Amino acid sequence: MNIFAAIEQTPLSIWMRDDEYAYFLALIFHALGMALLIGGGIAVSLCMLGVARGVEINKLGGFFRVMVVGAVLAGLSGLLLLAGYPAKALTNPVFAVKFACLIGATLLMRAAARRLMRTDARGEPPPRGGRAMAALALLLWLAGVAAGKLLLHTATVLTVT
């Protein structure tokens, strides 16, 4: 708890809590970043599942870049939100679930994309494992959304000071 108290006393943390606009602006950028990250993730996962027949997996790189922009935006704004109320997030196990889902989805999608891009480049049919990974990634994106929305309703501590 001491570490939370120390963070809460920093000028950044105080500004995030006391300023009229800071927290809401961070929330807005977090929502936009998550929409780009998860929206892109859902689109790429669906393409890898073969829903958009005819889309070449090799050509989806541009959407990965959109996801990276979303991840950076969500990450930076998330850090600001965390600075404002560190105990609120870090004492809530759902926060760990959200992180695990999003990191798991990202890693799975990367692995699935590598597999599918290899076979796609050779003109071979997509491997089963690649599609299963894409399906699991899709589920993890959705679980990440659910965990993120549950944060507000499951937090038991707001601040420790």
Add this chain to the structure above:
Amino acid sequence: MSPDPFFDPQAIAQWARDVGIYGMMNTRWGWPIAEIVHFFGLCLLFGAVGMFDLRMLGVARGVTMRHLHRLIPFGLAGFALSVASGFCFVVSAPSQYLYNPALQSKLGLVGLAGVNMVVFYATTSRAVTATAADALPPPRARVFAAVSLVCWLGAIVCGRVITAYRPPYHWCFWC
């Protein structure tokens, strides 16, 4: 009698109680589950429509728009989820939502996105789906894509701000 000539928040709330929506939303997990469905719908919508818009603007060149368009039904399903859950929010607390400038702006942007989509399909979609994988669609298609992206991202921003504008503690230039 409500002073509002268009809406009667008390009658709407009573209707929500009568049909069970209010009761469902006010269970322990009713509101959080509706929030999850709402944002999940938005992500699905943005994943399909937003990525198609970005492709029209030149992102991910090489992806054929005719093929990418097959994701659009998922976007429509996402929109339906968001509308259904959003409806539950509004009828469960009508006086909090109906006079909220953030919600009014959000609905305005969604309406504009809808008009933009109808005009796009009526005038430009054929030219877009006929565009080669590595090419850019006609300039007017890119205008439709930019308007669509701005509307949907704006709707996300307004949705996020709704809780900051709880009546009667708000200001906006038309309030």
